Amino acid sequence: MSSGSDIEALRRIGWRDADPAARVARVVAQHRAGYEVHDGHAVIPAQPDGRFLKRRIDPAERPAVGDFVVLDDAEPPTIERILPRRSTLTRAAAGERYARQIIAANIDYVLVLTGLDGDFNPRRIERYLLLIEGSGAQPVVLLTKADRTEDAEAKCAALRERLPESTPVHAINARDPASVEHLAGYLKPGDTVVLVGSSGAGKSTLTNTLMGETRMATGAVRASDSRGRHTTTHRALLPLAGGACLIDTPGMRELKLTGEESLDLFADIEELALRCRFADCAHESEPGCAVQAAIAAGELDAERWRNYVKLKGEREEQAATLEARLKQQGRAKTPGRRSGQRGRGRDEV
Known part of the structure; x- marks a missing residue:
């Protein structure tokens, strides 16, 4: 049984259930050599149980960023099992063999970032929204680089006409703290948001602004199509000072549907x-x-x-x-x- 301080610490990183009867932590990063998990107090390395390493296991059955997991008492600990997910954002993995890939788990909002430059593509936004449907999370469309265009509001209005009324659309300057203040409603204590979008759309820039410090590398974009290089190389969950958790992801060049989305x-x-x-x-x-x-x-x-x-x-x-x-x-x-x-x-x- 965890102590009261442990429960409060877990709640600060998104835990919503009752007092766990085991050692619980949240997956904050996945690397080739293992995982990093957060127990509410600190980030610690962890290794997956052997069954998660079997070749034929569905990738969706392995621990993913955002998962709450049960650890053993070893040091460093082993991830013994994954606790039930309340929401899961997935896509079909690249390649010929069919497999689902989890982008993030236990999330409340998916912030879809698209630049108001050569990156702007309503068709791609609709593809993201199809992937989000049924995930259990709420989509929010963020049109970044609003400071670099004179028709930001016009593009916002046109996109709102095209998308369901339930999908918020905001034009922002990801570098300006004042511009992103209205995102506070999606960043309440205990909430988790994941950022998705193409490379160069401004995910890492927005992450740095929300963190109040430069934590993620950013890079220039190509003039031809406003795409950037992958400055974020792996998914990472970052606790914010206000009590929410933010998951940044690498830019996704391929968005394969899984076959389970609704229309x-x-x-x-x-x-x-x-x-x-x-x-x-x-x-x-x-x-x-x-x-x-x-x-x-x-x-x-x-x-x-x-x-x-x-x-x-x-x-x-x-x-x-x-x-x-x-x-x-x-x-x-x-x-x-x-x-x-x-x-x-x-x-x-």
């Missing part, structure tokens, strides 16, 4: 398709197509429609791959039903 982001389009004259309408040149009529009337953005078709196809492809993998393992299930979801897709736009 709730495009619920309006799916509802529109139900109004077509023919049930098997391909939404191309068929008479009575409600989708094409909406595009012609300016009620549906043609580019958003194309992105929906692309993502839906990728999701279905990944869902089929996932189902075949589960059947091969002898535990087939119907994919796409987690938290009201339907299915998935693949790569970054």
Whole structure:
């Protein structure tokens, strides 16, 4: 049984459950040589139990940054087991073999960073939002480098029209503490946020501003596409002075869907398709197509429609791959039903 001071210390790094009957810590970093965990008092090295090192184990079953884990009493300790996750942000790992990769666990908000420069891409933002759907976390879109453009508010307004009303969109200057003050609502004591976005979008810059010191390296971006090099090389959980926890991640060049996402982001389009004259309408040149009529009337953005078709196809492809993998393992299930979801897709736009 932990002492009262231990429980309060754990709560400062996001613990929300009752007094644990074991030695509990939170994973703050993962390296090739092992893990770093925080017990509420200090960061200590830890090694995974041997079963986590088996070759055929699903990567999602290994400890991930943000996990609360049970340690043994050795020094340095061994991670014996992972405690139940209240939220999990995942993507399909790169490569031909299907595998899920956990980006972060036990998170409250996912801050999606996109630069208001050559990095600005609404299609990629929608892809991130699909990955976040069903994770158990709330997405927040941050348009960075607002100080470098004159049409920041116009881009914000256009993006808000395109995204669900429940998704906040903010334009910020990640270097300016005053500009990021309104993010305080997502950084309450005990909350955990994870930063995601392309290299050069400003994740490390925002991390440094929120930390009040330079903790993460930052780098220049290419003039051609406003992308940067990977200055963050691994995921890291950092406790903030105000009591929240921040997880910074390397820039993700590939955003493969897992096959389990819903398409709730495009619920309006799916509802529109139900109004077509023919049930098997391909939404191309068929008479009575409600989708094409909406595009012609300016009620549906043609580019958003194309992105929906692309993502839906990728999701279905990944869902089929996932189902075949589960059947091969002898535990087939119907994919796409987690938290009201339907299915998935693949790569970054």
